[in-house]
Amino acid sequence: MKTLIFTTFAMTAFAANSVLGRLALKGELIDAGSFSAIRLFSGAMMLLLLVILNKTMNKNSGSIRWREGSWITSLYLFVYALAFSYAYLSLDTGSGALVLFAAVQVTMVIMSLIKGKMLSRYEWLGLIIAFSGLSYLLLPSATAPPLLPALLMLVSGIAWGLYTLAGKGAADPLLQSCNNFLRTIPFIAVLLLFTLEQSTITTNGVLLAIASGAITSGLGYAIWYVALKGLTVTQAAVVQLSVPIIAAFGGVFFVNEAISTALVISALLVLGGILVSSIVKR
Template sequence: MKAILYTMIALITFAANSLFCRIALTEKYIDPWNFTIIRLSSAAFCLAIIMIIRRYFLKHRNTTCHQTMDSRHLQDKGSWLSSLCLFIYALCFSLAYVELDTGTGALILFSAVQLTMIVWGIYNKERLSNLQWLAFIVAGIGFIYLTLPSATMPSSWGAMLMFISGVAWGIYSIRGKACLSPLHATGFNFLRSLAAVPILLLLGFSELKNISVDGVLLACASGAIASAMGYSIWYMAMLQLKSTNAAVVQLCVPILAALAGMIFLSEPLTVRFMVASAVILGAVLVFLLNKNQINLKV
């Protein structure tokens, strides 16, 4: 029951991240540069508090076994390369949502993440079945169809930025598989990403006078709630989910984001989005389920 609750909350926060960013930028409450600054800063601050609380509880465990394991987890402090990926993801995410609908942006992001991880597996000579290869090709075709310029996709620039954001997050996720404590590593990676804040301040300095209270609140919500707390809850859910199940349930995020865009921003649910969603998400679902079957046979 806890796994279901944690998973539902985490998926809602992931979809909310797209919504918060889209509202802030489409209503011109804030510019993407300063949105990214506040998002990263608020996420780093919230995660720092979570890590302090977690460190306190871990250090007060009694058993020697737990103390040894917890000590190893506390030493997992991420890396500068992962922090760079995190920064690229967050910045391109904000810049892309100046022009993309909520659901379309989330679907491009999700597709790029999954395709990046699949390509990485192929590069590392991961054994794929014929059905997986077919699913991968179909997902790629669906992605190309989604991002082709049209009346509903007027900006290839926005699509490219979101694709880069997804690739960066995909690389971050791949690197995160080696972490003993993904939450602890993510906290330190967010803190390291603040090293880029001076650059963003220079780029967004001229826009400071146009920032509204609503823009600041939405950026804080994106960072502290949808990012920091969302990731924390997601990692709690993953402790009780199989890796394949965790990947499958993320298929809901683009759909939730699209529904949120319809409700809160009156964004249309286009035929192109529905077809692309069915093709891409269906193909990825087949790929993941077939991967699980192969792993069981090995």
């Protein structure tokens, strides 16, 4: 039940993060570099605050282990956020989401196979069903994407898959997430050196970036690390296919988009695939 609750919250946060990003970048309220920088920095500050509060409330918890996490994991996080922002300047929603989540799933499954963890029939079946549901929703609206933005989204998906795998064995998910975000600050500084002169910033754009970083990224990723303890690698890969579905329904409620038959069928296939994949845990 704990894994279910945390996984549901994390997937909802990721979907909300996607909506916030689309609102900011597609609406040209902020440039991609500034959005990425503010998103990561605000996420780091939120997680740092939570770590300090947790330490204050648990006085006997010992010293804070600031070495949790790693620079390579932080690099995965930075590459994911930056490539995602720049790719969505040119890609339409259907093409971008399809490339991103296909890259995430393939990366996690390949890494699992490389480590010698063979997939069961249920994991293969669940993955195929869920991915077919996502493809059913996105392919009708997906046109051949521009090569460079598509490659950027592919890189973003690979980086997110590697970041997820790196956090699966986290002893302290909150602290590890905090340290990973804090380690992106030097990367942010370098990014701003190259993009500051071309930056476009509005108040609404900054607020959307802060919400994306502090709430749907910082909190969402920390909770996702906790949820990963109760999931297999394949389940973690499959369950993330629910994010575009949740985001699509978020568009229905917050952007007044219509509920289509394709959306309903796709949602049933994705959720069914997740259910089939979870049978292996029993």
